[in-house]
Amino acid sequence: MDLENASARLAPRSPWQAVDLGTRLFRRWAWPVIRTWLAFTLIPYGLLLWLATSQEAWWPLLLFWWLKPLWERPLLAWYSHALFAEELSLRQLFRRWPRYALPGLFAQLTWRRFSPSRSFNTPVWQLEGARGQQLNQRLQVLHRAPSNRSWLMTVVMIHLEQFMSFALMALVYMLVPWQLNLELSDWFFEESNLQSLMASVCLYLAMCITEPLYVACGFSLYLNKRTWLEGWDLQLGLTRIGKARAGTSAALALLVGALLLPTPPAQAQATLPADTKDEQQQVIELLAGEDYMPFDTFTYREWKDQDEDSEDSSIWETLWKKLFEWLTNSESRASTDKPFSIPSGLLWGIVWAVFAGVVVWLLLKVVNQMGFRLPGRQPQNAIPTHVAGLDIRRQSLPDDIASAVNACLQAEDIRGALSLLLRASLATLLQRYPVPLAAGSTEQHCLRTLRQHHGSTPALQFLGDLINAWVRTAWAHRPVQAAEVKALLSRWQSLGQAETAHG
Amino acid sequence: MTSPSTLADATQLAQGIEQRLNQVLIGQQQVVREVLIALIGGGHVLIEGVPGLGKTLLVRSLAKVLELDFNRIQFTPDLMPTDVTGHAMYDQKTEQFRIRRGPAFTQLLLADEINRAPAKTQAALLEVMQERQITIEGKAFSLQEPYMVLATQNPLDQEGTYPLPEAELDRFLFKVMIDYPAHHDETRLVNMVLDGTIRASLDVDSLSPVTDGPGLLAMRQLSDGILIDEQVLDYALRIVRTTRDFAGLSHGASPRASIAVARAARVHALFEGRDFVTPDDIQQVARPVLRHRIQLSADAEIEGQTPESVLSRLLDQVEAPRQ
Structure with a gap:
């Protein structure tokens, strides 16, 4: 070059x-x-x-x-x-x-x-x-x-x-x-x-x-x-001087050597001949020129909290300050003394880890958007806690459903009995046949979704009959007979026994 | 002409009309059902869809099957309000002002591409739709019942259009989205045109009337007697009220929407042959009632959400009625 x-x-x-x-x-x-x-x-x-x-x-x-x-x-x-x-x-x-x-x-x-x-x-x-x-x-x-x-x-x-x-x-x-x-x-x-x-x-x-x-x-x-x-600029400047003083290159080399040696200036001045002094003067002028000694003065201003020096700063603030100082110091140490010191690597490691995390997150998002499913990851249907406004969590139901339904029937509370039976049935069926349902899912929507996912099983046929009875009672204001509720209850019990026997 | 006296008759008649229309308008069962619900419920319909999907055919068929008067107005930027409602003109022979009735004097009014006309012309329909009357030169003329405005607008070519103001949108009971038919329906349609079963032109002469205006009014009256449980009505109100404070919506639906949901749900129950409304009826009619009454927030629009997606989310979140 x-x-x-x-x-x-x-x-x-x-x-x-x-x-x-x-x-x-x-x-x-x-x-x-x-x-x-x-x-x-x-x-x-x-x-x-x-x-x-x-x-x-x-x-x-x-x-x-x-x-x-x-x-x-x-x-x-x-x-x-x-x-x-x-x-x-x-x-x-x-x-x-x-x-x-x-x-x-x-x-x-x-x-x-x-x-x-x-x-x-x-x-x-x-x-x-x-x-x-x-x-x-x-x-x-x-x-x-x-x-x-x-x-x-x-x-x-x-x-x-x-x-x-x-x-x-x-x-x-x-x-x-x-x-x-x-x-x-x-x-x-x-x-x-x-x-x-x-x-x-x-x-x-x-x-x-x-x-x-x-x-x-x-x-x-x-x-x-x-x-x-x-110091390319120095090299160029010295080359120029060298060319201008062709034949005196050896003296120039000596001069540079003399300048770089830790000799007291007065002594150097005294021992050098007159020609060499001129060369030295030229080099000093060269170095003092704008092109070669571009010293700039920078003024930095930064905001400083009035309470920064006070001792009652919180633990978090102190920790943050220490971490920041440590990172700053480690960076400057690494850049000057130890090219591959651990703190610098750690800092870069954090940056790359964050970057890798972002890339993985983006990839997962793209994969998800495109409808792909990762292997080994099966969709999980969260079992809803409420369907059609009914609380179907196990803990919300009485231990003995049959007794509770019969008690409602004795009190001529057909709605209450059907509501209880419906909640118990949904809780059991959704545990066994999990399907995606929302709080806004109606009874019919619940039934349709279950049938779409699991076909027409005896349990779902029972649920269909139960929902019909519920709809007639609740929305049409035509309560079904107590006998019909009892029949539904016995079907539910027999289904429960059959399910237990099978599995 | 058949006029129902019981709810079962009304259901049978409504299903008969629906079946007849589905024979003409292939693959648009949902559109036919929603338009008939609005008609029986006494509301107006805004139909949105690209040209060529049979909007005019639907209205003409409806007029023919129900023996109703039918007029069509093509809305253009230079259309004047008096071109819609009519005006008073001076008759030099009699030396008196004579009322010249506009095309709005009918029973089924097809306002084609309603958003192509400026606001003042659109506003001429406000009185017609809400009060079922037209005022010309200070004199009010009542319109013959049943009366329905079916306005259409094209989702494309929005350049040079005038979006309908909220006040006018609110007066439409339903906004019906008409989309391309499914592949097998389109195949069936093309085959029927090719073998001459139906004509490609808007020929509705082969349709025979099923009922008439009084029959339709009787159906409406019967639907008014359909039971809505308090819990179900509360569910409808909660859905509408949720639109006013829901993430992704900057503007919710008015109380007129609550009335519309309840009224439309009753007619939906009639179609299903029930004398009571279920939460499913509410859900079925909530989308067409609400989709033009809500306004997406800027964030939601930027995220690419649509009124349909927001309404689906809303219906998932509002708890179905509890007992």
Whole structure:
């Protein structure tokens, strides 16, 4: 990598200035990178879109989205060469594809797919060719504080992509003649092939802009971080001085060595010759220049509770504070001293566990929505506690139903007797034949549901007769005779004995 | 013409009308039943469905089977109230104002695509539906009973329509959803048209009357005597009252809905041959009575819920009457 050939000025910048540089890179090479994007993605996207439309499936478009790291590789290859004055042709990009696209791709498409720093990390695989332990150490070094803000840039890009695609959809909607009677809300709430197709095309068009921009910004963040860490600006400055003073390179090397040695300045000044002093002065001026010593002053303001320092804060507050401090300290410790210390891993473990939980929850929800049933999981029909307003729980019933019914009959309370018998019958039958019933289920609905699920058994025939007697008594105000209730009671008893005998 | 004197006669007659209509309108048994309940119960019906499902055929068949007058108004954006009710015009020969009666002067009025007309024209039907009279130039004209408005609206093509105001919606006893017939019903329909059993055009000449206006009024009178137990009536009221404070609903049903449920449940019991109303009758009529009287909350609409799904949930949650 010849830094002197770089098309951009490599100087230490703040993360947002680096993102700004990324946008400048994109603006300068907009057409070549968009062309590269189209060359590598148009046909795959067209095929997947056709598949999605013809099969009315959502997974082809999800697949395209999932493969984004793959589509971004040619863009990064193009940028990385263009920055050093070598603009690759499409033919070259296709020919070199296995070389730059495959390293680290599996990781990026699997466990690192949701990394918010994708565009920042990709150059480590693609350009540096790091792998294994070396890769992890390299990433650890690049992600050391101060933060490179690459995750925040990803968040911004996601929003930009969505806004642009919605804006395009709105534009299409506005350009559609009103005679077609298209409602904008329908585009979001009512699915149709045409609408899905239009939305997908709009999203792709938005990606034609956002993806090259995203890669450029991530790449410039990466360059910026390396400039900070490796002092590329110093290297360039010294090289320039070296060239200007051709023939005195050895003296320059000595000078740099002298500067880096812990020699007292006065003594160094005294021992160096006059030419060397000039060189030293130039280097000091160089280092003091705006480009090389961009010291910034930051002022942070934060809300502080007036009672924060008071000692009567609650136990929970104290615990939260301690946990937060511990996490913060462990993160800073991990980022400076111990790259793989346990607290950092723990923190990431929690994040990934939460993420995995969300993914599993979403999958279960999708599976549930699509009507699939997990193996070994049988639907459980909760036994209702009330049917038709009747409490059918065992504990609500008397121990001896027959005596209680007879007592009601002796008191000429036909309704009471039938109500009791109906409750007891439903409680028994629903224990034996569980069916989904709600509080609003009427007697007839209960009977219909039981028959639908279990056919016409003697027990359900008895229940049908009992419900008829109940309906006549309760709703038609034509109470049945006591003898009929007794007959029903004896049928219920004999059914109970038969059920006991069978099982 | 047959006029029932007992409840059993009325049941037989109602089922006869239903059977006759089902022969013409294939695969729409639920629609036929609900329209007949509304007719016998003295209410009006709002029918919602895409074109081509036999709405006009249903009304014409109804008019023919019951020997009632029938008029049809196609509602359009330029339709004026006087085009519906009629107006007074100056007769130069007699030098007097003469009342020109509009198409609303009939017994069965089909208001086709009612939501295509502006609010003032829709409002012209308010008096007709509620008071069964039409006022022209300050003079009220009573309409001949039985009288029924069957309004239709198309769930598609909402551009340029005027949604019916709540006050007018409330005056419809039922909102009936007419959907595509099932596959086997549609096959039967096409075969019947192809072999000439029925004509593809709206030909109802082959239908013979089953009863007439007085017969229908007698059925209504008999249905009024059907017993509703206090608990069952309370159940109907609890269902309606729950709509006013139920998750997913921003606007519930009015007391007019409670009356409608009770009245319709009685006619439903008549169809079932019973002289008393059961909670099942209430459940059967609750959906068509309530679906146009409730308003989904914004959250529920965004979640993709429909009045049907919310009503199903509501009916599951309201406890059936306890004894």
